[in-house]
Amino acid sequence: MRTIGVLTSGGDAPGMNAAIRAVVRTGIANGLRVMGIQRGYSGLMNGEIFEMTRSSVSDIIQRGGTILKSARSAEFRTPEGRKKAYNVLKVFGIEGLVVIGGDGSFTGAKLLSDEWDIKTVGIPGTIDNDLAYTDYTIGFDTAVNTVLDAINKLRDTSTSHERVSVVEVMGRHCGDIALYAGLAGGAESIIIPEEDYNFDELCKTIIEGKVKGKLHNLILLAEGIGGAEELAKKIEEVTGIESRATVLGHIQRGGSPTAFDRILASRLGARAVELLLEGKSKRVVGIRDNKIVDFDITEALEMEKRRDDHKKLYELSKILGY
Ligand SMILES: Nc1ncnc2c1ncn2[C@@H]1O[C@H](COP(=O)(O)OP(=O)(O)O)[C@@H](O)[C@H]1O
Ligand SMILES: O=P(O)(O)OC[C@H]1O[C@](O)(COP(=O)(O)O)[C@@H](O)[C@@H]1O
Numbered sequence: 001m002r003t004i005g006v007l008t009s010g011g012d013a014p015g016m017n018a019a020i021r022a023v024v025r026t027g028i029a030n031g032l033r034v035m036g037i038q039r040g041y042s043g044l045m046n047g048e049i050f051e052m053t054r055s056s057v058s059d060i061i062q063r064g065g066t067i068l069k070s071a072r073s074a075e076f077r078t079p080e081g082r083k084k085a086y087n088v089l090k091v092f093g094i095e096g097l098v099v100i101g102g103d104g105s106f107t108g109a110k111l112l113s114d115e116w117d118i119k120t121v122g123i124p125g126t127i128d129n130d131l132a133y134t135d136y137t138i139g140f141d142t143a144v145n146t147v148l149d150a151i152n153k154l155r156d157t158s159t160s161h162e163r164v165s166v167v168e169v170m171g172r173h174c175g176d177i178a179l180y181a182g183l184a185g186g187a188e189s190i191i192i193p194e195e196d197y198n199f200d201e202l203c204k205t206i207i208e209g210k211v212k213g214k215l216h217n218l219i220l221l222a223e224g225i226g227g228a229e230e231l232a233k234k235i236e237e238v239t240g241i242e243s244r245a246t247v248l249g250h251i252q253r254g255g256s257p258t259a260f261d262r263i264l265a266s267r268l269g270a271r272a273v274e275l276l277l278e279g280k281s282k283r284v285v286g287i288r289d290n291k292i293v294d295f296d297i298t299e300a301l302e303m304e305k306r307r308d309d310h311k312k313l314y315e316l317s318k319i320l321g322y
Helices: 016-029 040-045 079-091 103-115 140-161 176-185 199-212 228-239 249-253 259-277 297-302 307-321
Strands: 003-008 033-037 049-052 096-101 119-124 164-169 189-191 217-222 243-247 283-288 291-296
Touching: 003 016, 003 040, 016 033, 016 096, 016 259, 033 040, 040 079, 040 103, 079 103, 096 103, 096 259, 103 119, 103 297, 119 259, 140 164, 140 176, 140 217, 140 243, 140 249, 140 259, 164 176, 164 228, 176 189, 176 217, 176 307, 189 199, 189 307, 199 217, 199 228, 217 228, 228 243, 259 283, 259 291, 283 297, 291 297
Parallel strands: 003 033, 003 096, 096 119, 119 283, 164 217, 164 243, 189 217
Antiparallel strands: 033 049, 283 291
16 A cells, blocks of 8 residues: 545544544655545545645644544435545545544445445544444543533532523534533533433422522533423423523534543554555444454444443432432
């Protein structure tokens, strides 16, 4: 293998730049030409490609976002779109492609390798932590810390006004951001898609908390379950306690990555290049029990989250936050 490409796809995540840096520098250290592909699969189909040097990735390890830009492309979901992408890869002599993204991006990579002679390796870059094969995705730790910072501030004002504070966080179908930030921030209640929740029980907990002398009540709500505004309004109606909603939104996707995310991204980026050098394809890299691992893309996407560990954290948050 002489030339590889790297792109970022789907929702961006803090730490993607550190992963790009690791791919570029590991590639060059191993005698490869490394091409940067802009705007994900969309830029790939349009030939938005340039050669990267060691200095192309200088001064980016601390930056959020992705210097390669990210995009979502409907055209790449079609066989015609992927044929177009392959033709562009051929023109640039790219034999191996590193895709930094989430499950959708990995599915796209797998299809591209199934249909055309191109080797692909995926690196998990998404704040959601919704990929079961890896304990952590790049960006998750930073997002949790961003939420934690917000919770600390909301706690101050909630306490002053003796209010309920409902905080809605990202995560599509995965409650990890809400769970980890809620546990770390001492939230009274955490509402996530993986665990049943009962509105009457929630109100009972809030009223009991008030009776016990709690000055605030912090509720972490994962997006997708229902809006924070609506929930805060209903809580106020039923409990009679003033309630406010905060939707953190895209704030969670930005910011300087934590040390954890930078180190994870550096390790995964280097391993992705090694796999291509070993001639591997349709693989994804990840971390399990602090060891870098890799799996076949299909196998990885079919895995289920380790529910026991998740459940334990959820139960702990209930005992500690109540
Ligand atoms: N089933 C699919 N087949 C082919 N390409 C896909 C598929 N799913 C997603 N992709 C490509 O990957 C891009 C990113 O996927 P998306 O689901 O938006 O983000 P993520 O990779 O973070 O899950 C999509 O815009 C599309 O171009
Ligand atoms: O930036 P957009 O298009 O509004 O997407 C928002 C979604 O992207 C995410 O931040 C990350 O999702 P992906 O990494 O799977 O693309 C979700 O948590 C959120 O629901």
